[in-house]
Amino acid sequence: MQLWWFVPFWKTLHVLGIALLMGVVLAVDLRIFGVAKGLPGRPLQRLMPWAAGGFAVSLVSGAVLVRANPQQYFGAPLNLVFYAKILCLVLIGLNDVLYFATGLKRDVDGVVAGQAASASAKIVASVSLALWFSAIYLGITLPFFGVTP
Amino acid sequence: MMSVWSWLESSAFSNWLKESPSLLAYPMVLFLHGVGLVCSAGPSAVISLRLLGVGRQLPVAPLDRYFPFIWIGFWISAASGFVMVAVDAATKLANPLFGVKMAFVAASVVLMVLVRRRVRAAGAGAREASAGRWLALASLVCWAGAIAAGRFMAFL
Numbered sequence: 001m002q003l004w005w006f007v008p009f010w011k012t013l014h015v016l017g018i019a020l021l022m023g024v025v026l027a028v029d030l031r032i033f034g035v036a037k038g039l040p041g042r043p044l045q046r047l048m049p050w051a052a053g054g055f056a057v058s059l060v061s062g063a064v065l066v067r068a069n070p071q072q073y074f075g076a077p078l079n080l081v082f083y084a085k086i087l088c089l090v091l092i093g094l095n096d097v098l099y100f101a102t103g104l105k106r107d108v109d110g111v112v113a114g115q116a117a118s119a120s121a122k123i124v125a126s127v128s129l130a131l132w133f134s135a136i137y138l139g140i141t142l143p144f145f146g147v148t149p
Numbered sequence: 150m151m152s153v154w155s156w157l158e159s160s161a162f163s164n165w166l167k168e169s170p171s172l173l174a175y176p177m178v179l180f181l182h183g184v185g186l187v188c189s190a191g192p193s194a195v196i197s198l199r200l201l202g203v204g205r206q207l208p209v210a211p212l213d214r215y216f217p218f219i220w221i222g223f224w225i226s227a228a229s230g231f232v233m234v235a236v237d238a239a240t241k242l243a244n245p246l247f248g249v250k251m252a253f254v255a256a257s258v259v260l261m262v263l264v265r266r267r268v269r270a271a272g273a274g275a276r277e278a279s280a281g282r283w284l285a286l287a288s289l290v291c292w293a294g295a296i297a298a299g300r301f302m303a304f305l
Binding site: 011015024133137 | 188190192205208292296300
């Protein structure tokens with residue numbers, strides 16, 4: 001038997017983790033797009049561990065929620081939506097690997113105040129935002145996909 | 150006042166929003182609420198962390214440019230939140246956590262204005278005075294409180 005606060009407690013942590021993570025993601029990606037150009041790249045990207053921390057909180061709380069009520073995530077047709085969300089997260093991981101492995105992250109580290117980021121960095125930032133908001137969309141609307149008229 | 154809410158709640162729009170199986174109905178409003186939340190509370194949290202001393206090498210004054218974006222996020226959340234209250238006014242307004250959430254949101258808005266003042270006034274590389282650190286901490290706590298109250302509301 002689950003206590004009444006079990007689900008909202010873990011959902012709160014899930015959202016708090018996402019807010020922290022998205023705060024850093026938005027700050028970095030918007031800077032790459034040219035917002036807040038007065039910020040140099042390196043110290044801004046030093047905030048990335050906070051995004052990783054937020055992600056860890058979301059991952060753990062998400063896992064607790066799925067384990068506690070698997071039928072809410074794995075019953076058809078919800079499972080497709082759930083897997084689509086996980087796929088988004090995997091693609092985000094690959095996008096990040098690309099960002100680090102190709103040296104783009106180091107290029108953005110070298111961007112000084114007032115300087116524009118490269119077009120390649122802008123593409124990676126766009127992909128990052130598109131995937132993150134897709135994952136959020138799938139997470140929020142997941143319970144509605146099972147609704148039949 | 151109550152009759153305005155009940156009129157809103159019983160309107161054709163409310164019925165459509167609640168009854169329609171379309172993903173463009175209630176799920177879209179909920180999604181917009183979430184998008185607004187991450188766009189406002191997220192960058193707000195980053196700015197608060199900076200004022201609390203995280204990432205000292207990061208200049209504070211240019212963070213001011215994130216605020217228009219934070220406000221857009223806030224208004225997306227406010228508008229979608231208003232719609233969700235309007236279509237379910239009797240239940241939502243009677244929820245004891247609704248007032249708690251609104252109090253946290255109101256405090257967050259006031260703190261957003263005060264924090265922005267500190268950000269604008271910040272000199273290059275200057276260490277934030279303790280007043281700014283308290284504002285930043287209060288901002289983090291109020292956003293978290295608003296999020297927690299919102300999540301728990303659905304379970305009361």
